[in-house]
Amino acid sequence: MTDLDRIRNFSIVAHIDHGKSTLADRLIQLTGTVAERDMKDQLLDAMDIERERGITIKANSVRIDYPAKDGKTYVLNLIDTPGHVDFAYEVSRSMQAVEGSLLVVDASQGVEAQTLANVYQAIDADHEIVPVLNKIDLPAAEPERVKEQIEDVIGIDASEAVEISAKTGLGIPDVLEAIVHRLPAPQGDRDAPLKAMLVDSWYDPYLGVVVLIRVMDGVIKKGDQIKMMKTGATYKLDRLAVLKPAMVNIDELGPGEIGVFTASIKQVRDTKVGDTITHEKKPCANALPGFKPSIPVVFCGLFPVDANDFEALRDAIEKLQLNDASFSAEMETSAALGFGFRCGFLGLLHLEVVRDRLEREYDLDLITTAPSVVFKVHMKDGEVIELHNPADMPDLTYVDHIEEPRIKATILVPDEYLGDVLKLCQDRRGIQQDLTYVGGRAMVVYDLPLAEVVFDFYDRLKSVTKGYASFDYQITEYREDYLVKMSILVNDEPVDALSIMVHRDRAEARGRAMCEKLKDLIPRHMFKIPIQAAIGGRVIARETLSAMRKDVTAKCYGGDASRKKKLLEKQKAGKKKMRQFGKVEIPQSAFIAALKMDE
Numbered sequence: 001m002t003d004l005d006r007i008r009n010f011s012i013v014a015h016i017d018h019g020k021s022t023l024a025d026r027l028i029q030l031t032g033t034v035a036e037r038d039m040k041d042q043l044l045d046a047m048d049i050e051r052e053r054g055i056t057i058k059a060n061s062v063r064i065d066y067p068a069k070d071g072k073t074y075v076l077n078l079i080d081t082p083g084h085v086d087f088a089y090e091v092s093r094s095m096q097a098v099e100g101s102l103l104v105v106d107a108s109q110g111v112e113a114q115t116l117a118n119v120y121q122a123i124d125a126d127h128e129i130v131p132v133l134n135k136i137d138l139p140a141a142e143p144e145r146v147k148e149q150i151e152d153v154i155g156i157d158a159s160e161a162v163e164i165s166a167k168t169g170l171g172i173p174d175v176l177e178a179i180v181h182r183l184p185a186p187q188g189d190r191d192a193p194l195k196a197m198l199v200d201s202w203y204d205p206y207l208g209v210v211v212l213i214r215v216m217d218g219v220i221k222k223g224d225q226i227k228m229m230k231t232g233a234t235y236k237l238d239r240l241a242v243l244k245p246a247m248v249n250i251d252e253l254g255p256g257e258i259g260v261f262t263a264s265i266k267q268v269r270d271t272k273v274g275d276t277i278t279h280e281k282k283p284c285a286n287a288l289p290g291f292k293p294s295i296p297v298v299f300c301g302l303f304p305v306d307a308n309d310f311e312a313l314r315d316a317i318e319k320l321q322l323n324d325a326s327f328s329a330e331m332e333t334s335a336a337l338g339f340g341f342r343c344g345f346l347g348l349l350h351l352e353v354v355r356d357r358l359e360r361e362y363d364l365d366l367i368t369t370a371p372s373v374v375f376k377v378h379m380k381d382g383e384v385i386e387l388h389n390p391a392d393m394p395d396l397t398y399v400d401h402i403e404e405p406r407i408k409a410t411i412l413v414p415d416e417y418l419g420d421v422l423k424l425c426q427d428r429r430g431i432q433q434d435l436t437y438v439g440g441r442a443m444v445v446y447d448l449p450l451a452e453v454v455f456d457f458y459d460r461l462k463s464v465t466k467g468y469a470s471f472d473y474q475i476t477e478y479r480e481d482y483l484v485k486m487s488i489l490v491n492d493e494p495v496d497a498l499s500i501m502v503h504r505d506r507a508e509a510r511g512r513a514m515c516e517k518l519k520d521l522i523p524r525h526m527f528k529i530p531i532q533a534a535i536g537g538r539v540i541a542r543e544t545l546s547a548m549r550k551d552v553t554a555k556c557y558g559g560d561a562s563r564k565k566k567l568l569e570k571q572k573a574g575k576k577k578m579r580q581f582g583k584v585e586i587p588q589s590a591f592i593a594a595l596k597m598d599e
């Protein structure tokens with residue numbers, strides 16, 4: 001057990017790509033926590049996919065022993081927080097587990113939208129904050145300007161910001177000293193009943209569920225019988241350890257300490273992040289405040305391209321869920337796509353990550369239907385239905401009105417792109433709320449419907465601003481609007497997986513755009529194919545795909561057999577990615593591509 005005054009618990013907050021993981025790696029390396037030969041870049045980003053995309057998804061933790069210049073050795077606990085908006089809840093709960101934050105800002109970029117969102121969470125959690133200017137090795141670094149920006153925009157003192165290069169290692173010792181001398185030690189009562197926060201949990205194939213905790217009061221020991229206050233479940237601790245970052249067993253953890261335990265817990269679902277852990281026999285009086293389950297906000301259908309893969313998909317989903325309790329899945333049948341799952345995600349990035357993992361790690365070919373938000377359908381009889389799938393929209397005669405989730409979006413953008421950003425937000429039914437200038441850039445705040453953002457808003461924003469805009473959002477409320485379900489008919493058959501909820505004023509334009517896209521995406525058949533968009537029974541847009549004239553191999557007559565074979569093989573491979581709808585084959589790619597809005 002470590003004395004409270006020798007402990008410092010902290011997290012690192014930053015905008016994506018400002019160098020949080022690189023700094024964490026350096027801190028670990030400099031303190032010899034990991035032997036040099038075991039050091040891999042971005043040690044805390046465990047999963048391959050994180051490494052590839054360069055984003056941190058699961059909050060992780062490491063314990064570092066640091067012999068400071070004052071001659072004392074301190075225990076530094078770093079909890080790594082994910083930087084992306086979809087994982088805001090993971091950020092907020094890990095903030096509750098520590099007393100301070102390093103605010104990392106790229107000195108060549110300055111403050112970005114997620115810098116703000118994350119630092120506000122740290123301020124809300126009463127953190128002491130040490131500003132760190134990273135990437136000062138870059139010629140474009142402007143530390144003085146960025147310090148001013150931090151003071152103007154965030155309102156914290158940046159005069160003593162630590163200037164570093166996480167890449168070259170410059171300034172890292174100063175960061176360690178700042179952690180010890182500028183961040184507060186934790187507080188807690190060793191003699192009080194056990195009170196610990198469940199910060200995170202994950203599934204390990206060898207150990208089962210591993211639970212990351214922060215002890216607030218009391219002492220937790222190996223073999224203890226513990227109780228989770230929210231779920232009421234009780235467990236006996238098998239193993240208690242600290243992460244360095246490999247697991248090192250330990251006999252007990254006292255106030256202020258951070259560690260992990262295992263206890264024959266079967267699934268991650270049984271552990272609710274933010275829950276309070278106490279002793280079964282001598283529980284603490286009150287649970288920790290601030291518990292809130294993470295709720296999926298974006299839904300889509302996942303279907304196997306090959307119907308025979310349904311069981312494999314079910315298996316893969318169950319395995320992924322062992323590790324990700326925030327992703328939900330329920331079986332669904334679609335007239336068009338057969339058996340599959342309706343899945344819920346924390347946001348669009350989360351959706352992409354899960355879909356990628358299913359396709360890559362489990363080798364599945366999937367059709368993803370249009371992402372949709374949860375609409376609240378108020379029926380005339382007073383019932384309120386949560387609509388997760390546009391295909392389930394009840395008959396309009398029974399519907400009184402429909403509400404959709406709205407968000408408050410904050411966008412930071414260089415002045416020259418402001419016009420394009422305003423146009424994009426306006427086109428997506430946005431209502432401008434604020435426009436200010438911070439350190440040479442515009443900060444716009446918009447009230448937007450989440451439904452208009454979940455699809456390709458990030459992509460559009462990036463492309464109209466050449467990647468210079470940064471974006472963050474939070475859901476504010478549900479609000480009524482004139483929303484309708486638009487169906488798509490291909491060869492007079494409705495393709496349920498393509499139906500979407502849309503604002504009535506935009507339905508014609510969206511319908512036309514989708515029909516035009518589909519006309520290009522669906523290969524020609526031997527017959528004419530009408531493609532229509534309809535609201536209720538009324539067709540609002542129509543295109544016709546003309547019949548095919550030639551056989552693909554027709555022009556290969558005369559003998560080049562290998563070329564002919566190749567062509568046929570290519571066609572066969574293409575077929576695998578197609579689905580049959582009535583008499584028409586629609587390629588997998590059409591389902592997402594049809595919905596992209598080119599404005």
Ligand SMILES: Nc1nc2c(ncn2[C@@H]2O[C@H](COP(=O)(O)OP(=O)(O)OP(=O)(O)O)[C@@H](O)[C@H]2O)c(=O)[nH]1
Nearest residue numbers: 016017018019020021022054055083135165166167
């Ligand atoms: N020149 C320079 N590049 C750096 C420095 N620190 C980090 N980088 C680079 O910046 C990029 C982003 O760094 P990461 O550490 O992955 O950023 P991050 O904030 O952890 O990103 P997320 O985990 O995605 O939020 C990487 O290509 C790093 O090599 C630095 O001090 N100087």
